[in-house]
Amino acid sequence: MDWTALALSLRLAGWTVAILLPVSILAGRALAYRRFRGKRLVEALIMLPLVLPPTVFGFYLLTAFGGASPLGQLWTQVFGGQLVFSFPGLVLASVIFNLPFAIQPAQRGFEAVAVDLREAAACCGMSPLRRLWRIELPLAWPGVLTALVLTFAHTLGEFGIVLMVGGSIPGETKTVAIAIYDSVQGFDDRGAAIMSAVLVGISLAAIMATTWLSARIGRRLG
Amino acid sequence: MTPTRRRLLLAAALACLVPPRLAAAQQTAPVVAAASDLQFALTEIAAAFTRDTGQSVRLSFGSTGNFARQIRAGAPFELFLAADESFVADLDTEGLTEDAGDLYALGRIVLIAPKGSALTPDPRMDDLARMLAEGRITRFAIANPDHAPYGLRAREALMARGLWDDIRPALVLGENVSQAAQFALSGDAAGGIIALSLALAPELAERGEFALIPQDLHAPLRQRMVLLKDAGEVARAFHAYLQGAEARTVMTRHGFELPEG
Numbered sequence: 001m002d003w004t005a006l007a008l009s010l011r012l013a014g015w016t017v018a019i020l021l022p023v024s025i026l027a028g029r030a031l032a033y034r035r036f037r038g039k040r041l042v043e044a045l046i047m048l049p050l051v052l053p054p055t056v057f058g059f060y061l062l063t064a065f066g067g068a069s070p071l072g073q074l075w076t077q078v079f080g081g082q083l084v085f086s087f088p089g090l091v092l093a094s095v096i097f098n099l100p101f102a103i104q105p106a107q108r109g110f111e112a113v114a115v116d117l118r119e120a121a122a123c124c125g126m127s128p129l130r131r132l133w134r135i136e137l138p139l140a141w142p143g144v145l146t147a148l149v150l151t152f153a154h155t156l157g158e159f160g161i162v163l164m165v166g167g168s169i170p171g172e173t174k175t176v177a178i179a180i181y182d183s184v185q186g187f188d189d190r191g192a193a194i195m196s197a198v199l200v201g202i203s204l205a206a207i208m209a210t211t212w213l214s215a216r217i218g219r220r221l222g
Numbered sequence: 223m224t225p226t227r228r229r230l231l232l233a234a235a236l237a238c239l240v241p242p243r244l245a246a247a248q249q250t251a252p253v254v255a256a257a258s259d260l261q262f263a264l265t266e267i268a269a270a271f272t273r274d275t276g277q278s279v280r281l282s283f284g285s286t287g288n289f290a291r292q293i294r295a296g297a298p299f300e301l302f303l304a305a306d307e308s309f310v311a312d313l314d315t316e317g318l319t320e321d322a323g324d325l326y327a328l329g330r331i332v333l334i335a336p337k338g339s340a341l342t343p344d345p346r347m348d349d350l351a352r353m354l355a356e357g358r359i360t361r362f363a364i365a366n367p368d369h370a371p372y373g374l375r376a377r378e379a380l381m382a383r384g385l386w387d388d389i390r391p392a393l394v395l396g397e398n399v400s401q402a403a404q405f406a407l408s409g410d411a412a413g414g415i416i417a418l419s420l421a422l423a424p425e426l427a428e429r430g431e432f433a434l435i436p437q438d439l440h441a442p443l444r445q446r447m448v449l450l451k452d453a454g455e456v457a458r459a460f461h462a463y464l465q466g467a468e469a470r471t472v473m474t475r476h477g478f479e480l481p482e483g
Contacts, residue, residue, distance in 0.1 A: 187404070
């Protein structure tokens with residue numbers, strides 16, 4: 001069992017969730033309530049990582065983050081070091097790749113909040129921020145929670161992009177999915193089996209925790 | 223949720239963001255990119271290096287061509303052990319390496335068949351030719367010749383025996399030679415052409431039989447290693463260690479022929 005790889009995966013998933021939490025709330029809410037030109041295009045772009053093969057995505061990211069790219073050069077100037085084949089690079093790739101998993105369920109959650117409820121709150125003179133905090137978020141919470149758990153579990157299992165952008169560096173970019181791949185290639189079937197089982201266990205626990213939490217929240221609100 | 227529980231959950235969430243301190247020492251160990259035929263030999267040498275010097279390296283195995291590509295994209299490897307020297311020569315021309323590198327081994331290829339396969343491996347691949355003629359080969363594994371040197375040599379050997387055109391529809395390509403070995407021994411394939419260094423490993427030896435393919439059927443696999451720009455002291459020490467007596471003994475035991483010196 002490669003504990004370093006598992007710790008790295010958990011850390012990657014943690015950062016991805018932390019960054020995508022505000023994004024999922026703001027973007028999910030905007031897509032649920034606002035009408036604007038090009039909304040369908042934006043929605044389609046967010047969904048793109050869902051259908052594109054991870055290797056295609058990884059290839060584009062490698063080109064976009066690489067030392068020769070403007071983004072890669074800016075990163076090196078500001079922080080020193082490389083963006084590709086580094087942990088921050090993985091986090092950035094993971095954030096982009098998880099956009100549909102973070103935004104879609106949150107959007108559905110906000111859509112489920114009744115229009116008259118929101119209008120009543122507005123009529124009572126609640127500020128938009130207070131409305132979000134006191135009315136919308138508590139009701140859309142199951143959707144946001146689902147978004148976070150999906151993002152977390154999906155990051156743990158992500159393989160193709162990590163392989164392309166990460167380079168399998170132990171302790172830095174070698175996540176548990178890569179470690180499983182490596183142990184299969186090293187004919188270490190036992191190691192691969194144990195790590196796979198751990199990964200399945202964590203993902204299952206995460207999903208069960210959400211359904212349990214949403215049920216509790218539902219009961220409390222209902 | 224009770225406040226205590228909420229606090230626990232928050233602490234668990236935050237713990238995911240904290241860099242693991244335990245791995246801090248390991249984080250500074252240089253990363254060595256190595257062709258996957260070295261999987262077993264290099265792991266053993268690295269362990270001996272750590273035992274003898276107290277220093278450690280991080281090993282990353284994959285296909286030589288992919289590593290060359292990653293090095294061009296800025297991957298932070300400090301030492302590169304290629305399965306074919308042409309990749310090192312290209313990186314050297316582009317000014318990415320410290321020098322032209324050193325020849326460290328000559329690789330060999332073998333025809334391998336999993337237990338229970340109808341194919342009986344022989345050096346000149348006569349049984350493979352017979353089965354191909356009878357149309358009995360449906361799956362045969364080699365590494366991808368586009369970027370994996372062992373795949374390239376496998377193709378050369380099959381071409382030299384006049385089997386390439388017939389076997390092409392049956393080929394399954396591994397991303398590197400390790401994966402090709404995985405495919406070849408999966409039981410679904412009749413067999414494959416892989417590195418001798420892998421075929422000799424106990425993990426594989428028990429799963430199949432193999433025959434060494436004579437060197438007149440393919441160009442030599444001249445394996446060259448090179449220090450990359452910005453290589454640190456530990457990487458240099460490991461580079462020197464690889465040329466020492468103990469490392470050479472390990473390499474020979476894993477089926478590599480050694481260059482003079």
